[in-house]
Amino acid sequence: MSQSTGEIADLIARTALRDRIAFRELYRRTSAKLFGVTLRILGDRAEAEEALQEVYVKIWQRADRYAAGGYSPISWLVAIARNHALDMLRARRPFAEDIEQAIEIADLGPDPERAAVEADERARIDACLGELEGDRAEAVRGAYLDGFSYEELAARHKVPLNTMRTWLRRSLIKLRECLSA
Amino acid sequence: MSVDGEQGGGEDGDRVRVAEFALGLLPAQEHEALARRLATEPALARELALWRRRFSGLDSEFAEVTPPAGVLERVEARVFPQPAARSSGLWNSLGFWRGLAATCFALAIVAGGFALAPRPPLTGQELVAALEAEGSNIKFVAFYDEAAGMVRIAALSGDAAPNKDFELWAIHGTSPPVSMGVIPVGSKSDIAVPAAMRPGFVAGTVLAVTLEPKGGSPSGAPTGPVVAKGATTAI
Numbered sequence: 001m002s003q004s005t006g007e008i009a010d011l012i013a014r015t016a017l018r019d020r021i022a023f024r025e026l027y028r029r030t031s032a033k034l035f036g037v038t039l040r041i042l043g044d045r046a047e048a049e050e051a052l053q054e055v056y057v058k059i060w061q062r063a064d065r066y067a068a069g070g071y072s073p074i075s076w077l078v079a080i081a082r083n084h085a086l087d088m089l090r091a092r093r094p095f096a097e098d099i100e101q102a103i104e105i106a107d108l109g110p111d112p113e114r115a116a117v118e119a120d121e122r123a124r125i126d127a128c129l130g131e132l133e134g135d136r137a138e139a140v141r142g143a144y145l146d147g148f149s150y151e152e153l154a155a156r157h158k159v160p161l162n163t164m165r166t167w168l169r170r171s172l173i174k175l176r177e178c179l180s181a
Numbered sequence: 182m183s184v185d186g187e188q189g190g191g192e193d194g195d196r197v198r199v200a201e202f203a204l205g206l207l208p209a210q211e212h213e214a215l216a217r218r219l220a221t222e223p224a225l226a227r228e229l230a231l232w233r234r235r236f237s238g239l240d241s242e243f244a245e246v247t248p249p250a251g252v253l254e255r256v257e258a259r260v261f262p263q264p265a266a267r268s269s270g271l272w273n274s275l276g277f278w279r280g281l282a283a284t285c286f287a288l289a290i291v292a293g294g295f296a297l298a299p300r301p302p303l304t305g306q307e308l309v310a311a312l313e314a315e316g317s318n319i320k321f322v323a324f325y326d327e328a329a330g331m332v333r334i335a336a337l338s339g340d341a342a343p344n345k346d347f348e349l350w351a352i353h354g355t356s357p358p359v360s361m362g363v364i365p366v367g368s369k370s371d372i373a374v375p376a377a378m379r380p381g382f383v384a385g386t387v388l389a390v391t392l393e394p395k396g397g398s399p400s401g402a403p404t405g406p407v408v409a410k411g412a413t414t415a416i
Contacts, residue, residue, distance in 0.1 A: 006400070013403040014357060017389050017410065020261060021355045027253050032245035039246050052248055056256040064314065064407040075237035086205040125238030143204040144236050145243065150206055172200040173193055179235045 004029065008073040009066075016064035023060060031056070033074065034081040041085035041147040051088055055081045072121075086147050128178035136171045139164065196228055203232040307416050310388050312409035319347075319408045321364075323388050330379055332361065332388070335369035339408070348393045350403055353381040358389065363397045384415040 008029065014022030034055055039048040058080055066076055129137040135157055142148040142156065154164040201207050202215050219225050305327025312321040312334075319339030325332050334349065341347075347365075349372065350358035361372050374382065389410035391403040398404050 009404065010400065010402045013391070013405070016407045017350065017352055017358050017391075017403060018387065019352065019355065019357065020257075022357070024253065024257075027256070031252070032247050033243060035248035036243045036246045040243060045249075049249055049252060053252050053255050053259075056252070057259055060256070060260040066406070071234060072237065075234075075240050078237070078240045078243065079233065083205075090205075090209070121234060121238035122241055123238070125235055128235075140204075141239065141242075143206055144239050147205060168206070169197045169201075172197050175235075176196055176200065176232075180231070 005072055005074065008077075012059075012063050012066045012073055012076070015060065016066065023063075026059070027056060030074070030077055034077060037078055037081040038085045040145060041082065042088060047088065048085075051081070051085050055084050058084065075121075082147075089147050124179060128175050131178055132171050132174060136167050139168055140171055140175070143168070195225065199225060199228045200232050203229060203236060306384075308382065308384060308386070308413035309416050310411040310413040312388055312390055312411040314407055314409050317408045319390065321388075321390060321409050323349075323411075323413070325374070325382055325386075325413060327379065327382065330374050330376065332372045332374055333369065334364055334372065334388075336365075342392060344395055345392050345405070346395050346397055347390050347408065348397045348403070348405075350389045350391065351378070351382070352387040352389065353383075354385075356381075358403055360398065360401060363393070364390065382413075384413055386413045387411070388413065 008026070011022045011026040011029065015026055031052065035048060035052050038051040038055065039045065042048045042051060059077065062080070066073065129140060132140070139148075139153050139157060142153055148156070150161060150164055150168070153168070154161045157164065159167070198207065198211070198215055199219075202212060202219075207215060215225075219229055307327065308325040310323045310325075312323060313319070317339070320337040321334050322337055323332055323334040332349070332351075346363045349361040349364050351361055352358045359378065361374070364370050364372070387410060389403075390408050391398070392405040392408055393403070394405075
C-alpha cells in the first residue's frame with residue numbers, strides 16, 4: 001500500500017482539479033478499501049453501498065481540502081468513509097448528531113515521507129495497544145474499527161455501561177501517554 | 182456528564198473527550214459542544230489531529246471488499262455536470278466575458294503593465310478565464326493571447342501564504358494538469374506558453390492555481406489545495 005501512497009495523493013490532487021480520469025482511477029484504486037470500511041461499520045451491504053456512493057460524491061466535492069500533511073492520503077479517504085458510516089449509525093441511534101466537521105483534518109505541517117508515516121503509525125498504535133489489557137485494547141479497536149457505541153461495547157464485553165466508560169477513558173489516558181512518548 | 186472522576190475537567194478530561202470525539206463515542210449534545218470548542222481552540226484541534234493520526238494506524242485492518250458494479254456510474258451521474266445543464270446564467274453569457282476581458286485590460290493598464298502599444302492584428306484566438314474557488318478569497322483573471330503565445334494573469338484579490346507559492350496549471354480535456362510555473366500574488370505576470378502547448382489551448386481549457394511548497398510542486402503534479410480555478414472562454 002505504501003508504494004502507491006504518493007500516487008493516491010496525486011490522484012486526489014488531480015481530482016481536486018476536476019480531472020475525471022483521475023477520479024475514476026482513484027475510485028478503481030480505493031473503492032474496495034472504502035467499501036470495506038462502510039461494510040464493517042454498517043454491517044449491511046445495501047447500506048454500505050449507498051454510503052460508498054455518498055462517500056465518493058464527498059471525495060469529488062472535497063478533494064481540494066486534502067492538504068498534503070503528515071497524514072496519509074489513504075487515511076484521509078478512510079476518515080471520510082468512516083465518518084460518513086458513523087454518521088449513518090448515529091442517525092439510527094436515539095440522538096442524531098452532526099459529525100460533519102469530523103471530516104476536517106488538520107494539516108500537520110511540513111510533510112515527512114508519507115509512506116514511512118503510514119508504517120510508523122501502524123507500529124506505534126500496535127505497540128501502545130499492546131500495553132493495555134487485552135479486553136480494553138479490544139474495546140478501543142471495536143470503537144474505531146466497528147463504530148461500536150459505549151452501550152454496544154458494554155454488552156459485548158459483558159460489563160456495566162459505567163465500567164466500560166471507565167475502562168475506556170483510563171485506556172485512552174494510557175494510550176495518549178504511550179503515543180506521545 | 183460527570184458520572185465518574187475520569188471525566189472531570191482539566192487537561193486529561195479534555196484529552197479524553199477529544200479521543201472519544203475522534204472515536205465517535207460522545208453523545209450528541211457533548212459531541213456538538215466539543216465540535217464548537219474545536220473550532221475556536223487550536224490546542225484542542227491539535228489534540229484531535231494527533232488522535233486521528235494515531236488511530237489511523239489501525240486503518241490497514243479494514244479489509245478490502247470489492248463493491249458491487251454500478252456505484253461509480255451513479256456517483257458520476259451526480260457529480261459530473263450534464264452538457265444540457267450548462268447553457269444559462271451569467272457565467273455563460275458572452276457579454277459577461279467581454280466585460281471581464283475589458284476589466285482585465287483596464288487592470289493591466291492601471292498596473293502599467295501589459296503593452297497596450299501597437300497590438301498585432303488579430304491572428305489568433307483570445308481566451309479569458311476568471312479563476313476562483315469556493316472557500317477561497319483568492320481570485321485571478323487570466324487572458325490567453327494565442328498570437329503572443331502568452332498567458333497574462335493578474336491577481337484580483339487574496340493574500341500570499343507564508344512559505345508557500347501559487348502555481349498555475351493548465352488542464353486540457355481529461356489530460357493531467359500541466360504546470361505553467363509559479364505565479365506572484367498581488368501583481369500581474371506574463372507567462373510564455375511553450376509552442377508545443379499552444380495547440381492545446383482552446384475554449385474550455387481549465388486554468389487552476391494551487392498552493393504549493395516554495396518554488397512550486399516538487400513532483401510536477403499538483404500537491405496542494407486548489408485556491409482558484411476556471412474554464413477559459415473565447416472572446
